[in-house]
Amino acid sequence: MFYKILYTYITLLFINYLGFVYIYFNGKLKSNIVRTIWIYLLLVLLTEITSLVMSRNGVNNLFLSHAFFIFQTLILANLFIKHFLNRIQIKVARIYLGFSLTFIFIQYIIFPSLLFEFNLFEIFLMNFFLIVCSLFYFYNTLGSERRYKFLIFGILFYNILSTSVFLLANIATQINIDIANSIWLLNLFLLITYQLLIIRQWFSLKMINVNGKRKI
Amino acid sequence: MENEKFEIIFPIALTFFAFLLILIAVLLFMFYSRKKIIARELEIKNLKLEIQNKVIKAMIETQEAERTRIARDLHDSFGAKLSAVKNHLENLKGIDNNADNESIYKVAIETCNTLYDNARRISHNMTPIEIEVIGLFNTIQQLCKDFDNDSSGIKIFLKSEFAKSKINDLKKEIQIHLYRILQELLVNSKKHSEASKIFIEFEVNRNEQLQFSYSDNGKGSSKSFQEIQSGLGIQNIILRSGIIGGTFELNTEEGKGFEFHLILPLYE
Numbered sequence: 033m034f035y036k037i038l039y040t041y042i043t044l045l046f047i048n049y050l051g052f053v054y055i056y057f058n059g060k061l062k063s064n065i066v067r068t069i070w071i072y073l074l075l076v077l078l079t080e081i082t083s084l085v086m087s088r089n090g091v092n093n094l095f096l097s098h099a100f101f102i103f104q105t106l107i108l109a110n111l112f113i114k115h116f117l118n119r120i121q122i123k124v125a126r127i128y129l130g131f132s133l134t135f136i137f138i139q140y141i142i143f144p145s146l147l148f149e150f151n152l153f154e155i156f157l158m159n160f161f162l163i164v165c166s167l168f169y170f171y172n173t174l175g176s177e178r179r180y181k182f183l184i185f186g187i188l189f190y191n192i193l194s195t196s197v198f199l200l201a202n203i204a205t206q207i208n209i210d211i212a213n214s215i216w217l218l219n220l221f222l223l224i225t226y227q228l229l230i231i232r233q234w235f236s237l238k239m240i241n242v243n244g245k246r247k248i
Numbered sequence: 249m250e251n252e253k254f255e256i257i258f259p260i261a262l263t264f265f266a267f268l269l270i271l272i273a274v275l276l277f278m279f280y281s282r283k284k285i286i287a288r289e290l291e292i293k294n295l296k297l298e299i300q301n302k303v304i305k306a307m308i309e310t311q312e313a314e315r316t317r318i319a320r321d322l323h324d325s326f327g328a329k330l331s332a333v334k335n336h337l338e339n340l341k342g343i344d345n346n347a348d349n350e351s352i353y354k355v356a357i358e359t360c361n362t363l364y365d366n367a368r369r370i371s372h373n374m375t376p377i378e379i380e381v382i383g384l385f386n387t388i389q390q391l392c393k394d395f396d397n398d399s400s401g402i403k404i405f406l407k408s409e410f411a412k413s414k415i416n417d418l419k420k421e422i423q424i425h426l427y428r429i430l431q432e433l434l435v436n437s438k439k440h441s442e443a444s445k446i447f448i449e450f451e452v453n454r455n456e457q458l459q460f461s462y463s464d465n466g467k468g469s470s471k472s473f474q475e476i477q478s479g480l481g482i483q484n485i486i487l488r489s490g491i492i493g494g495t496f497e498l499n500t501e502e503g504k505g506f507e508f509h510l511i512l513p514l515y516e
Contacts, residue, residue, distance in 0.1 A: 152259075152262070156266050160266075160269060160270065160273075163270060163273060164273055167273060167274070167277040170277070170281070171277060171280060171281055171284065174281055174284050174285060174288070175284075175285070175288050192270060195266070195270070196267070196270075199262075199263040199266055199267070200263065202259050202263065203259055203260055203263055206255060206256050206259050206260075207256060
């Protein structure tokens with residue numbers, strides 16, 4: 033059942049990737065934001081497929097998750113910094129990103145075994161960054177049009193919930209409660225919800241015509 | 249054993265700290281969002297008020313322009329022609345030897361005089377053309393004199409401490425508004441106050457601001473400021489005070505008369 037849900041998730045991811053590539057290359061919304069979104073979706077898709085293949089072949093794919101977390105954060109950070117944050121917020125974001133990435137790299141240098149383990153510090157640091165950036169977006173767009181609200185809400189929703197799930201799962205593991213399967217299943221449902229929000233975002237962007245105005 | 253305890257407590261503590269950070273981020277977001285919304289609402293409110301004031305100012309200025317036009321037409325055209333008619337009648341009276349017609353000429357000339365005075369009074373009430381000729385202060389003196397003559401029993405005391413030249417140097421629009429405010433105050437005192445004395449004072453304070461004070465010794469009012477400002481006359485006064493950039497204070501109590509103070513900058 034887990035793999036059926038996983039395939040559903042990957043299918044949704046692929047549909048979203050195609051959808052955003054379509055509206056980008058169709059010329060109607062050839063913006064840097066849409067380009068960043070489909071590049072991000074491509075990264076996620078490739079990571080998920082590689083991870084699935086490795087998992088099916090019994091290979092430890094945890095080190096891939098580290099690369100994924102970091103690159104996902106860097107791509108979305110680029111999206112936020114270039115398009116959604118003001119000057120002070122950009123400074124805060126850059127400083128935070130600089131410190132947290134440095135911390136993570138030092139951690140891996142000192143404890144290389146962490147590359148093949150679940151690193152909650154990394155998860156929390158990267159996800160917290162995206163949570164704060166999403167909140168910045170909603171703050172900045174108060175009273176004005178929120179063209180990317182579904183995508184950003186999806187980022188906020190997924191990162192808050194998945195961080196909470198992983199942190200609680202870690203505690204459960206420490207007190208010898210085996211909820212590993214439930215956690216991954218729950219994470220998959222969160223990811224599917226996230227992809228559904230991205231689909232909703234796609235429909236919302238499709239309603240915008242060439243002049244940047246919403247079609248009635 | 250200690251190690252095991254630490255391995256359980258440490259993740260719990262970290263988890264708690266992580267949740268706390270997320271909660272703080274969300275609470276800060278809610279706090280600053282609320283602040284931004286309130287600031288935005290205030291900005292919109294102020295903008296609406298500004299637009300409203302501009303519209304009212306434009307309406308009053310149009311009204312004044314129209315009044316000036318009508319007053320000039322009354323004075324220059326109608327008044328002049330009436331004067332001419334009166335002159336013709338007097339000339340006719342001089343050359344007509346018929347004694348029976350004397351009374352007719354007399355009535356006609358008196359009617360012309362009455363019409364001329366009425367036209368002059370209407371024109372004067374519509375707009376104080378004299379401001380341009382004799383200055384605001386002298387026009388105010390004339391207004392007070394006319395009021396003295398019309399409103400039996402009310403004595404006006406006008407005082408200006410070195411402010412006469414400053415009053416005359418004000419911009420024309422401000423002078424007209426100040427004149428209208430005083431007109432409105434006098435009408436209010438006449439209609440409602442049952443006063444016997446009115447005190448009007450102009451002075452220049454240390455901050456180079458013109459202080460205009462008006463008070464009467466009438467019966468006053470126990471109404472609240474909101475009730476008083478619902479009257480059209482007072483609304484007019486408040487609007488005009490705002491247009492000329494003045495700050496006003498209005499005081500009245502039952503049995504203690506009525507006071508109005510206006511401070512406006514002499515220089516922009």
